[in-house]
Amino acid sequence: MLVTRQKVLRRFWYPVMPMAMLEDGPKPFTLLGEAIVLFKGAEGKPVALADRCCHRTARLSRGFVEDGNIVCGYHGWTYDCTGRCVRIPQNTDAAIPANAKVPAYHCESRYGYAWVALEDPLMPIFELTEAGDPGYRQIDQFYEVWNCAGLRLMENSFDMAHLSFTHKGTFGPKNHVPRKMTMDVSDWGLETYVETPVTNPAIARSVVGSDAEETVRIMRGTWFLPFSRRLAISYPNGVRHTIITNATPIDDGSSMVVQWCYRSDSEDEVPAKDIIAFDRAVTNEDKYILESTDYDACIDTTRRVEFHMDSDRPGLVMREKLLKLLRAHGEDEVHG
Ligand code: FES
Ligand SMILES: [Fe+2]
Structure with a gap:
């Protein structure tokens, strides 16, 4: 089976990265052939966006995180957790164009890992009875x-x-x-x-x-x-x-x-x-x-x-x- 050709597989949760790896900045991951960037947003929640700046296509994973947003390492365009561009540093007067945004994916922290679903998940992340049990x-x-x-x-x-x-x-x-x-x-x-x-x-x-x-x-x-x-x-x-x-x-x-x-x-x-x-x-x-x-x-x-x-x-x-x-x-x- 070629997983990248079966679109329904985009509708499941996958653990993609230990949360600890996001402590020192954004990280890239390829999920079902799609390049994504993960970072810790506001309140420490993980965020997953397409790893491609909509300005001049740099990888956002080569940028940095500032106040829960991700900043492109090329010219500083800044994106929030929904993928909307909220700052264009060189553009001080004009409003930010509505199409200045990148795709955002479902992302949650569970069991110490960041989980991602590329499209609306068909089922929740599975429950583990051992998790949080003081006996384990x-x-x-x-x-x-x-x-x-x-x-x-x-x-x-x-x-x-x-x-x-x-x-x-x-x-x-x-x-x-x-x-x-x-x-x-x-x-x-x-x-x-x-x-x-x-x-x-x-x-x-x-x-x-x-x-x-x-x-x-x-x-x-x-x-x-x-x-x-x-x-x-x-x-x-x-x-x-x-x-x-x-x-x-x-x-x-x-x-x-x-x-x-x-x-x-x-x-x-x-x-x-x-x-x-x-x-x-x-x-x-x-x-x-x-x-x-x-x-x-x-x-x-x-x-x-x-x-x-x-x-x-x-x-x-x-x-x-x-x-x-x-x-x-x-x-x-x-x-x-
Ligand atoms: S390519 Fe990202 S800000 Fe220019
Ligand atoms: Fe085995």
Whole structure:
């Protein structure tokens, strides 16, 4: 699927940047092929505008923020949070022309990130029960570009068959027949439940709270259409580890992987750096194989060669749902 050609994808929220990155001025981002600039507006709220000054086309991200407005670094034209030009420094007497403005996008701060929807969102940003719960700490993990499509990453997140192969260097079970998975499909996603045996290498032991050679993982996955997932893992010692992974679409072939997690233990019990190190090792295994996949593979499940195995079912449902969404929103040409 070519994400930049499917306009309905502009109607979802995506986390595009940690709020902390906006502390020292505006920053550029490319979302679904569109160049945007993010900055902190009045009262610290994030703002997303088209990253192109309407005077002589300079990137606004190369300017600076002043009193909650963004100032172009070329001649100082100044834009408010709606994208309206409110100041032309060289033009002291004449009124500012009505067409002196740049497109503005929906933008909100949530879970420590700036979220953007390029057009009216079809659904709100998903709720996370762990957020704000004093029983959990949030650990920001990864913010990095992967050369793969969001759908490839989502399929992978619910695919139990890859553990023994892709993750044989970390936690993949030796016996590659996964336990039974149950799945519930909802309007805007799906939920899975699986218990699977896993190996328990040295790097994982403090993180999962077990010194055994092998252990069991209980995993509850939620897919939020189109490119986000929550994976709630329960470890044998009762610790809960919930990973939030988003594949924010940059363009057809690349995604910004935005991942954080919630842990029910404390920094004294297991330091965040150990948790990040283990998830880093696992994530690098996924990245290596996913960057070899085709970002424009066919999403029409009737046209694919598939075995409808347990491990492929979530991916099939995702592609069916996406296809239905694209058709419901009048996408005249479904790519892939
Ligand atoms: S190009 Fe932005 S003010 Fe001239
Ligand atoms: Fe994986």
